[in-house]
């Protein structure tokens with residue numbers, strides 16, 4: 594079977610985008626997603642994005658996301674920016690603002706005149722149970738309006754985590770020097786920690802000033818990526834709640850820059866950043 598695909602990236606977080614409205618992808622399985630995403634034997638990508646017909650009236654498209662390891666996920670912020678560029682470039686719509694059905698609701702995406710994309714990511718959930726996270730018996734402390742949860746690592750060190758759901762789960766900690774942070778080892782340990790029954794995306798944020806952070810994220814199902822859009826939103830939400838940040842916040846990630854704005858509890862998070870097409874191709878699976 595031949596598949597038409599487009600390789601894209603958002604600040605270095607890279608994607609294989611497949612139009613499921615123009616080709617039949619219904620028989621594909623987690624093994625196929627893993628094979629396509631494989632960086633040695635496949636096309637290579639952090640996530641695979643499907644452009645589908647919506648099942649909700651009045652919504653423009655449906656967006657389904659798979660991680661590199663084949664797992665189905667609820668949300669992907671950098672992917673959302675690439676999604677709107679894809680449907681616009683492929684003339685699947687002439688709207689500059691589109692609505693997209695995702696696993697947790699409907700997202701509004703806007704293609705800006707300067708070719709960046711702004712995504713209304715919806716309001717974060719700050720209730721640990723929604724991630725889900727098992728926090729019974731776990732030490733807690735308050736910082737600003739945030740609750741930090743203590744987690745013990747296998748080497749005996751302790752970390753204090755902010756827990757934020759952007760539809761997908763994030764555990765965020767503040768570090769002094771993000772370039773020196775043990776993102777690979779600690780990220781992998783926390784991703785699969787028993788506190789997180791459905792695993793977690795692990796963010797390491799260095800506060801440069803109240804409106805600028807550096808961020809690295811060890812993503813659930815993909816390892817460390819050059820950028821994580823939902824991770825950037827979660828980090829900024831956590832930083833504002835802790836009293837360390839003021840909206841809007843510039844987020845420097847290894848693959849570029851994102852801008853995140855959040856007006857506080859109950860409000861939607863807005864993410865603005867780039868979306869880039871790398872090439873179109875056909876692959877046989």
Ligand SMILES: N[C@@H](CCC[C@H](N)C(=O)O)C(=O)O
Nearest residue numbers: 669670671761813821822823
């Ligand atoms: N790269 C993403 C997040 C993709 C999903 C994540 N790995 C998860 O498992 O929740 C982004 O830009 O938000």
